Amino acid sequence: MATVQVKNLNKTYNPTTIPVKDISLTVEDNEFLTLLGPSGCGKSTTLRLIAGLEEPTRGQIMIGDRDVTALKPGDRNISMVFQSYALYPHMTVYENMASALRLRNMTDGEIKQRVSEASRFLDLREDLMNRKPGQLSGGQRQRVALGRALVRQPDVFLLDEPLSNLDALLRERVRAEIKQLFEKQNTPVVYVTHDQVEAMTLSTKVAVLYEGNVQQLAPPSELYSRPANQFVAGFVGSPQMNLLTLHCQGQTARLGQGKLPLPSGLAKPPRQVVLGVRPEDMRLAEESDSIRFPGEVFLVENLGMQNLLSVRLTPAEGGAAPIEVRSLLPSDLDWGGDNIELAVSPERLHWFDVESGDRLG
Template sequence: MSTITLTDLTKHYDSIAAVDGIDLDVLDEEFLVVVGPSGCGKSTTLRLIAGLEDATAGTIRIGGTDVTDSPPEDRDIAMVFQNYALYPHMTAAENMTFGMQSVTDYSSAEIEDRVADAAATLGITELLDRTPDALSGGERQRVAIGRALVREPSVFLLDEPLSNLDAKLRVHMRAELSKLHRELDTTTVYVTHDQTEAMTLGDRVAVLNDGTVQQVAPPQQLYDFPANQFVAGFIGEPAMNLVPVRVRDRPRGLVADHEGFAHPLPDGGSNSALVDRRLTFGVRPEDVLLAGRSATGHEESFEARVTVREPLGEQLLLHCTIGDDELQVKVQPRRDVSTGDTIRLCFDQQRLHLFDPETGDAIYHAASEDQPAKPTPSQ
């Protein structure tokens, strides 16, 4: 079993807490992605697991064994770095096997077999005799991953391995990494600042901020049911719309009241604790819908003015003002909407969220996790 368990893991640099009491379990054979903004502690956490940094407090267990004070070579891990860390004077094969004979009991023949197998898996068999300067960025990254594969570790650690690649190659390498994990079933912790990588690669995603874990969940659950306002605003491109409201009690139930709209809260009518509270209302851009002309008399629809129009090919992103706030709205790419137009909008009833503006905690989701929201209708 190659589980990883972090308990109250802490790392201080003088008075700065880079990692601040993290509790995190990585399951056997799981692909866990750690994501967050720059400086949130994600790479430091990975280096603590690898043994490249000493923990200030807390424990690290790999496969049930406490390795908190163990050197890296005793942890049965392999790490892939952001900058590849290839020796320029060595061939790809030499880079993949450097140091193996001094730290393992494998014979030269066994090491050659491992290199051949890893190269075949990664599609770099014909590149083994080349030095790094004769390789593309994607090929260098494959060699760096191959160096980890030949060791057949219990745990793979990857620190932003795709960040130096161009956009097209990143998409290709994401698919390759996902396929590789399915073939190897090795416990993997992958650090990135790119939420697209996080959502597409991870079995689960851990969101970090200020050295603490904000939420750990499967990608879709993280997207649909953010635990707090930070996760709601960080996950998603563009991020969730967040605007201030006051919850009021109306004859039809509770209403989120904003200067630009008054929208009922489904199934929220019995939650008297929300009444008259100033909260943060959240809705994702794809869940803000264009309302038809027949909706003008409905309480749920409201007017907004289009200030920016961004054609993105597969969709059209509209920036709209409501009162002093802005809503971003995703619609079909060929909708006849221009900058300066006044349009009518409404919200998908099942995809509304409320957050406490002081703590940031989520206190209301229109859909429950047991009964996920229905698909958003196309616009």
């Protein structure tokens, strides 16, 4: 097996177009790293640099103990699965899976064994092996693309948004298959997506990218529970985190009619701060809650097992206009009409600097 190391990777097209800015990361054996971010953040360019499909402006790419920065894609011993599947339309399933092995001058017996093992692993029935891609469903074509990658037994797997062309139900099923598939491999995986559900469910580590920079590199649970900055907080999580700019009064910040304690250890209390609170962490207030946020429900979105409530919090006397928040409550919970009182546990709050966006505390 081989570790993938990316050191100070940069790609510059011109002074105003720099999709990758000094990215460094490591993917160990048996690790599944997802590059996550919005369109144009540099995630696909980073993957193409690792694959050798693009040449870096500067930086180094190591696979195992080999410096592959200047090597052609075919000399890196990688397998790549593309968004468009990239299957040969005139070849059968068997021929598509075997094509890369023929280039290695392997014997027919060796090729047949590898293709047979991969097809059984991916549940590609024998009657499909003589069909051409045009005769397959989207999910079957995706399995063939994965099978073609598996038979090569590469040092690293690279996957570029492989589920984006599938409908929602099929995407969910194939996502589960990919997770089971790569849990049985010891090979490093680098996966690109803008879909946070894919990133959170598939990965052992996630690198959140924005404007060519890594904003945070961490396990999925840490991204969710302790986002490093305001961008990660707003990008990771569905429904999106409530991000509210609040005025501070000493060591507290006012939200509606409630006062919240600022995180301890601040050298100097700020004048303003950004509060982040996830909709699923806002709940109906109970008698034991000392901090409550009365408000008015103005929109209810039924999500099946839960309702997403949009609430205008009642401002303090003489305060500014009402602040709007969203709260995720069980669908069988009766909140008592248009008026509601919400609460949140202090340990569930996230605080960010207004100017830098970095996490406080």
